[in-house]
Amino acid sequence: MSHSGVDHPRLAAEFVKNDSRAHWHDQALWFVRAKRDKAAQSLPEWETLRERASQIKRNVSANLADYLEEFEANATKMGATVHWARDAAEHNQIVLGLLERHNAKRVVKSKSMLTEECHLNPFLERHGLNVVDTDLGEWIVQLRNEPPSHIVLPAIHIKKEEVGELFHRKIGTDSGASDPTYLARAARKRLREEFLAADAGITGVNFAIAETGGIVVCTNEGNADLGTSLPKLHIACMGIEKLIPRADDLSVFLRLLARSATGQPITTYSSHFHGPREGCEMHIVLVDNGRSNILGSDEFRRSLNCIRCGACMNTCPVFRRSGGHSYKTAVPGPIGSILAPSRDAQQYASLPFACSLCGSCSDVCPVKIDLHHQLLTWRREITVRGHLPWTKRVSMKMARIVLVRPAIYRMAGFLLRKVVLRMPRALLYNPWNAWGKSRDLPPPPKQTFRQIYQQRHGK
């Protein structure tokens, strides 16, 4: 792919090289996909819910400005302060400003893909703050100094033995321990101390309700509740697309979200926040960071419907075998491969091609985003903008020249069957034959179909 950009094929090949690990990763995620299937099957109205969710989101996209204003007014009425950030830098500055004003030194965070997208942690750390991710998976990758590899299962690429070793080094658990319960207890004890010492809590937002001005955060560990119940300052960070019109709509999304994400009927905690607690402050930072550009594009607008359930990652046969880190974006997988090029098409030009166009993502998506068609549209966009590698450009041009003229097509076919495919193996399977590295080419038939047809029909 382009030289400066993300080289997904190379990163994927590295992941695949460790065959047993790649298979372990594939199976771990397939297990989640299978759980999702069971959970979805338990609801006879599943497909109706998907359709409903997609309609609600379409309405939100069409009227986003109005819903945002309604939300701001209602949230403000309940005592929250609403901030607007044009991009990641503004978002980070707003959060830092709030923390500094409260003289906060220690911050606990619950999971938020938006703050990953904005690289908030490193930014705050550079300014001398102590930031702890309190979602267990997030905390594990933070201790390893890595980004998450999956939006719902941030540490899915790490084996429990490796977590045991990490905890042994970082928090002094027994050497060699890998029992998940033991490790989780140790983490919980340590994180409890962080919660108690925190000056501020930062959360993400799963849904913001225009009608009420409330926000909803879904977690399985209750860490958003704990992180906002103890400190006096709660900062909730959200992309502007998280809006839903009414509290009633929530039932549609909550039923879809957890089933799609992990196969649970509902997340263990769905925490509703309606304004600050007594004597505390609640701030909501609404972030654009490229979203209004996407909103303005007919082709890609629907990608803003995403509720970040991760199902498209679990089902993607490429993601399962190449790992989340091979995408080099905060949101990887099918949806990430649509969102990333809209930020920087050249940098992420390889991502829409990291896809066999099988279409599984579009069918699994709870809000019915036509993911694989959008990936195809991105391929066209990348070609138009001149970011397609020259090998693909030239080979497609040559193919067209051959295929528009039946005589040349027949000649090329003749060469293929009579010369190329009959070359000695050593020559045929040369280093440039990417197909033939692992696969044989088909044995050449004596005649083509058209030759046989023409003989039979005397044409």
Add this chain to the structure above:
Amino acid sequence: MRVGLFIPCYVDQLYPRVGLATLELLTRQGLEVDFPVEQTCCGQPMSNTGCCDDARPLAERFLEIFSAYDYVVAPSGSCVSMVRNHYAELVGDHPHYAAVRDKTFELCEFFTDVLQIERIEGAFPHRVGLHQSCHGLRELRGGRASELMVDSFSKTRVLLESLDGIELVELSRVDECCGFGGTFAVAEAAVSTMMGRDRIHDHQQAGAEVLTAGDMSCLMHLSGLIRREKIALHVMHVAEILAGYEVAS
């Protein structure tokens, strides 16, 4: 009823048996079948690589060549999906576009939906693994994709199951992609190969003797791996099985 036989370019060149099987299946139904010899390729490889300007002239040729027929039938879900679902962006304003789109069918759906035939005379006394080629499944809706919570059906399976003696084996992942994906197979060769091996393994553990699919492109990729790794698994296109061909050696 005049049927225009649409044989994908690589099938014409590399898998003539599949073209013949398709021709025989249709002719046996008493249809008048014609193979317009000027045809080459529908343009899918270029379109899926993002090169619309290279795909467009091929799409235009296709429309002109096939507009004369009552129906257009191909032994490929993928190429039919190209015409049905993706020509709009390339040649949507062509005078023949809408008519050709509506009369172009994949072989199995042509039997079940147009001819209303769900039984094929013949026998195939073998254990068969059916690979659900993605485009036939999710783009043409030739069956229920495992992600969707709708009633279960498969147009290909119905026809295969009507043969005497056939036994379709149960796979652990019923419709996972084989990893061919056109230029994906070369550009992302490592992942593509792993996907292919995993599919083959699934068919092996299910006890299949013959692996079949509605798209020869999937099978070209899978049989390339099978031959390289000397795996004891035969590969046949659905049309070959339905036409009563012997197991290919």
